[in-house]
Amino acid sequence: MTLAVRGLTAGYGRREVVRQVDLDVAAGEVVVLAGPNGCGKTTLLRTITHVVRPAAGVVLLDGADVGAMGTAERARHIAVVAQSASLPEGMRAFDVVLMGRTPHLRLFGAEGPADVAAVRDAMGRTDCWHLRARLVDELSGGERQRVVLARALAQAPRLLLLDEPTAHLDLTHQLETLSLVRRLAQSDGIAVLAVVHDLALAAAFSDRIALMASGALIAAGPPASVLTPELIRRAFGVAVRVVGDPMTGRPLVLPDYDALTAAGRRRAGATIEVTS
Amino acid sequence: MIGIERLRAAHASRRAEPAPLTWYALAPTIALAATGTVAVIVVAMCLGTTRISPATTLGVLGDHLLGVSAGSHSASADAIVWEIRAPRVLLAALVGATLAFAGAAYQAIFRNPLAEPYIMGVAAGASVGATLVIVSPLAITAGVLSPLPPAAFAGALIAVSLAYGLARVGTTVPSASLILSGVAVSSVGTSLVTYLMLAYNTRTLAILNWILGSFNTASWTKVAIASPYALVAFAVILPFGRVLNVLQLDETEARHLGVDVDRVRLIVLVAASLATAAAVAVSGLIGFVGLIVPHAVRLVWGPDYRRVLPLAAFCGASFLVLMDLIARSADATFELPIGVVTALIGAPCFLLLLRRQGRAIEVRP
């Protein structure tokens, strides 16, 4: 399923947070949404799912207007993995993942064997089936993230939105999660749009990067074309050097730490002593 | 309490292979709870300050319910069992079930363990309605057509509508705003009642009596008034059990899972508020049940609302029937205020349950 966002504008009250964004994500493609805090990435995701109503513009899934769909229909196509997923206390991992089947059930319907099969499949692929009988309160951060991802997969979505899925994970789990997402996109033909802060991870696991600043999309394309010092300075206001990874050739972003501390010194005034 | 350990063991074995909760998996538990509640009701009807043998009690009940005349009983026993005890016990059961059920529903909707049926201003609104009638020249007899219940009911509905309307932002109603507006409306209502109590100080005692809650003026009419609202609430909210589970996630996540959060919330809140208003209208403000019984049920049977909702209703019914039994029989002649009984007995029991639960968690590796 392809996602096409055209001229999307949205905000809270009078404040515009997303301005005239055009974005495409193809089936099987992983696009990373990057940008500084507060530039509208989360809001863009929420506007795509219409939790926030767009003030202008349209979101199309395979040409169908998402705004015209009902909540349940939307949930059948789009799954969201939130930044810090809330997991209710006292529930087992299995039950949590089973909740992912909600959009496919009738309002008063109960889960059936097909739903159990979907859960088993999703938990198998995210390698958390062995945790199914455990209470979620007892799981580690990485295990919880896998359960939440399994729930999103159980929804059988065509579009997967992830909001900083690696925020609270250690290195191992960061790599695991993103490589899993990459594999799933390719094997199932799911379009994936993920917000990732770590630019190195973004470069490694994405097909394209969409760079946002102050609510507008300032660049979208393969990592090498987007992760340039000029664009990064425009977006983040930070001076960086970009070098190619000797092994893979992928762009590596290296902030100019000295310039940073110099700027920090200037901002704080002469009261900060720097011992060299 | 060995029973709790056994239930935990049953839970643990259930944890061996998780599966979705189907109605036939739930049925045995429900059947057990229903049987237990019916037993409690019948036993409560056989007990009271007047010594009436169980045989006579059952005879009177059978006579009226089934038309089966099993021997003669005195007119006094007949009057006491059929006109006084039966409606009182049934009303206590109905109100207990309603308050506990509504409490569970409110806790689900607000995702807040401190939510209870009076949080949206039902209590305050009903008090205002009842107080206005009590201080007016209207007759507030314990008889058939007392204007008290309708006034209390109307007051409750007005308060809840006000709270809901105040919290609404466009088409959504944020739950935090709803709680706050409920608190605000409750405060206004309470202060109005306080003012009326002081201004009409000959009526203060009557107003306080109503507020404290009691089943001593229970009648078949009151049972008939409250039942429809309670039964409709049960019928409307029970099927939402699974959806209420999903609602325990973040609001946004629930929406992302395809749940029309605003619609579900509106339907459940309206049904629960109507039922609560009806319960309060016929019995005054009985606290504790709506807050604690759902918690106790969750502690023992887990957080799945498909289980919590029906079990809360049954446990609430049994609990309040037992509390009212104590309120009307502890002293041979006089009533104890039921709010006092509920708190004095219910609170320690709940604390005990909580401690057991806490200890169980610590022991787990």
Added chain:
Amino acid sequence: MRISQTWWRWLFAVALAGALAAAACGGGSDSSPSRRQNPNEPTLVGAPSASAPNYPIEVRRSDGKTLTVGQAPKRIVSLSPGATEILYAIGAEGQIAAVDKQADYPDGAKNFPTKVDAFEPNVEAIAALQPDLVIVASDINGLVARLDSLNIPVYFADINTDIKTVDDVMTQINLLGRVTGHTDQATALLDTLGQRLRAVKDKVQGINQTTSPKVYHELDSTFFTASEGSFVGDLYRTLRARNIAGDGGGNPYPQMTQEAIIAANPDVIVLADEEFGVSIDSVKARPGWANIAAVKNNRIVAIDPDIVSRPGPRIVDALEQLGKAIYPERFQ
């Protein structure tokens, strides 16, 4: 029609404003100073009797302190409806500066121009009347102590602890007569009342208290009753009737269960709650009550709640009425 957000806010604001306004208006009606007369003018109505009473008089108050009355008070503030009735009955109404809001008998008291709140006593309002005697029946919010600190003479006779029998009322009449300088009128009143009292006691003399009629005295529609320890209970005791509430478990005003009332099977039901809309017919219609002796034999009477609960001269009226209800053949 969708009611917009602003409408809801407006409605709420109106309700809030209404509540505040009502509270503000309700509280301040008793602060107007006495318009009745210049306190230095001699009173014409109810002048103290010729034979000088033996002042100073020492009176023991309910809180144990002693009140010394040096001369006949001329500006009495009565916070006790019972005391008000007594004052009028002994001809001391000319010495009253203000009565309490509940006072409704006799007509003079009902229409008295200056009234103060006895339930939420406003000490400043009372002090502004420059009273030389304040009669208090309930020490609410430390009223007695505050009046003491303002050096205002207070006669405090606690209605819950010290005026609980018919004899206590007679004592009060005597005492108020002495204090106000109307001993003659008080004595005359006591004679009349005493005669009527003796007549009542004669009529019920010899009634066996283990077989006398059982009475249920109803205070309100949720079955609150007066037990033996209450003022009303003393009336029934005088009449040698059996109160189904017994000693009330120590509580003078307990609440009975319907079951207990039906099981006790009272012979007479006395209703003191007509103002709540309870009528003889509504009691008969109560489910489950049809077989109670009092209902079957149509022996339900309504009585003015004031005369049975107010410690004033009308309690003898109450005794006579209750006597007639309980022993119709003895009281013609």
